[in-house]
Amino acid sequence: MSHTDPPPGRRRGAARPQAAGAEGGRASARSSGSVTLDDVARLAGVSPITVSRVLNRPELVTADTIEVVREAIARTGYVPNLLAGGLASRRSRLVAALVPTISHSIFAEAIEALTDRLGEAGYQVLLGLSGYPAAREDDLLAAILSRRPDGILLTGINHSPETRRRLLAAKIPVVETWDLTPTPIDLLIGFSHEKVGRAVADHLVGKGYRRFGLVGASDERALKRRKGFVAALAAHGITEVESSSVPAPGSLRQGREALARILDGGFRPDAVFCSSDAMAHGVLTEAQARGLSVPGDLAVLGFGNLDFSAHTHPALSTVGIDRQAIGRHAAEAMLARIEGETVAEPVIDVGFTLIERAST
Amino acid sequence: MSHTDPPPGRRRGAARPQAAGAEGGRASARSSGSVTLDDVARLAGVSPITVSRVLNRPELVTADTIEVVREAIARTGYVPNLLAGGLASRRSRLVAALVPTISHSIFAEAIEALTDRLGEAGYQVLLGLSGYPAAREDDLLAAILSRRPDGILLTGINHSPETRRRLLAAKIPVVETWDLTPTPIDLLIGFSHEKVGRAVADHLVGKGYRRFGLVGASDERALKRRKGFVAALAAHGITEVESSSVPAPGSLRQGREALARILDGGFRPDAVFCSSDAMAHGVLTEAQARGLSVPGDLAVLGFGNLDFSAHTHPALSTVGIDRQAIGRHAAEAMLARIEGETVAEPVIDVGFTLIERAST
DNA sequence: CGGCGTCATGATAGCGCTGTCAGCAGAAAT
DNA sequence: ATTTCTGCTGACAGCGCTATCATGACGCCG
Incomplete structure (x- = not known):
């Protein structure tokens, strides 16, 4: 049922231009009234499957047919229905x-x-x-x-x-x-987040820092970085690490507050590793607000290399990920x-x- | 076709536990092999439409039936197919x-x-x-x-x-x-972005600022804010406005660079309105890097009230939008x-x- | 000139679900 | 007891598309 006329003389001639949904049609009560593949096929004088092929596998259709179908699509304003397509093709x-x-x-x-x-x-x-x-x-x-x-x-x-x-x-x-x-x-x-932590620790120790602060969000990946960081420090014989955890994902504000907590707790780190650049930026900000010089009084290292990180003052050292x-x-x-x-x-x-x- | 047995004794008894896809079934070549509504219905001893109702309109089904169906769903690991559902219901x-x-x-x-x-x-x-x-x-x-x-x-x-x-x-x-x-x-x-611009202008003029910088992204909404800003300044008799445009959306870096351009151009604004907080943060940063005091030498006002804005140093004045x-x-x-x-x-x-x- | 492969197109039969209406209890009304 | 109503469940027929196989036209070969 549904499409009534078998393509007569072969395309072009068969196409009786007609507004979609005009005709003597009985639009089934459930039909949406919108243009379907069948409407396009009828207007183009081809079978529905051919229209489908023009849209999905045009290499199987001759150039002439493609053109006729494309025109019918444009004229009807047809919008494919991917719900139907997906259901039928299971993609x-x-x-x-x-x-x-x-x-x-x-x-x-x-x-x-x-x-x-x-x-x-x-x-x-x-x-x-x-x-x-x-x-x-x-x-x-x-x-x-x-x-x-x-x-x-x-x-x-x-x-x-x-x-x-x-x-x-x-x-x-x-x-x-x-x-x-x-x-x-x-x-x-x-x-590897653990390797990140180790690399950061090695780097900071190599530059002579010895007393470490850690400002970390409590998500699983940040915890892995922390673990690597602490382990590598331990390998260097350093156990003086004061850390402060904040809820993920971690913001500039939380960075500021975390540094404030560490400092107010009496510990005076010479370097802080943060689990995100946003938090590192906060640490930078808090340091500046307290008149500490970076990196003179305090070194800061972030994670992520976000777009702002190269342009903070001073520019932020960080770990770059090719996101x-x-x-x-x-x-x-x-x-x-x-x-x-x-x-x-x-x-x-x-x-x-x-x-x-x-x-x- | 498709479901063969009419529900016999009425539920519960009818349920012959069976792994999905077992049975003497001829899985049509096109079937995905995954569990369908029909499979669940057969296991629960009800019709497919009842399963559908349990999922979509449970208020139409008795508690007993719901329970049986839910169990069948759990047992089969049924995952509804919204492509099919959407096609049929047009939602x-x-x-x-x-x-x-x-x-x-x-x-x-x-x-x-x-x-x-x-x-x-x-x-x-x-x-x-x-x-x-x-x-x-x-x-x-x-x-x-x-x-x-x-x-x-x-x-x-x-x-x-x-x-x-x-x-x-x-x-x-x-x-x-x-x-x-x-x-x-x-x-x-x-x-209204234009009102934002006006409100900012009135605010800054009210606080005594007279020489304005404008750092704006070139998207249509930022341009509207600029327009309102300039218009309101004009109403106050102020025409000394130096502006710098950057591609949308605008970053901290672009804020820094824009302020640098304005300053290096010889203009010395006493206030800068930025089209985003990120850029304002950049302006703040550049000012700090140049040893300008904010707001003493230069006032800065952003747009967006992002999560960091209250915690920059100094805290950033801005326009809050309830995003x-x-x-x-x-x-x-x-x-x-x-x-x-x-x-x-x-x-x-x-x-x-x-x-x-x-x-x- | 018949056989065969190739290419473009078509007919058929679903994909898995829900709208719609029919049916059939049991309760309530008469 | 009969009618009417309400509430729950089911049968049927698609939703709009594509996989699959069939068909017919054409060219090429020996």
């Missing part, structure tokens, strides 16, 4: 990304890179905000899997057993990001997996760079 | 949001508030990043409308005729945000419209607050 062309927050730009940029790359390939990104202790991750994941994404990106490597189970059951590519682990669910793109590379690699790996190609590098260590500026 | 439970960027937290927070509120109502947010001169808005919109969102949020009020046409044709609620206009497409939630209110109101208005309720206030002016801190 939603949707990729989900779960991040704790986008308000702090460390994740935002990776997401933007991911979105850009996937957009080029015709995919869209469905964003899930899990909040900081990833409390909602489970429910969120359930909601997201209902959309049948073709792939999913997660932040971090610690997921509840329930989450792992669901991901495995979904049988789609999974990319974990921002950390490394010997037991990834599937794909993995990150770097866009994380997003880009995630997109590439996911696309490859979706297309059924074998992924050359299922685990990518994007590394980090210790960036020495004026604050140390 | 995707998806809301699209188009913003220039999420890397700068001014939009990110509004999006988070939107996402939270909509999430409670069972909707998810599909994010579209249009980039700064909203170059991609048209294509992006086309891609997004293919998903049949139930509503859409736009940033700003200037859209191409093509965009307007498409939005109107989609027949879904549209919320424009971050600005006001007498001719909204549908719903509108924002505030979460924008997201929340947008969500509420959209939900009301989707549910078919009449929207009490289709246009909401969330206003702004001039926040006076130490930098002026």
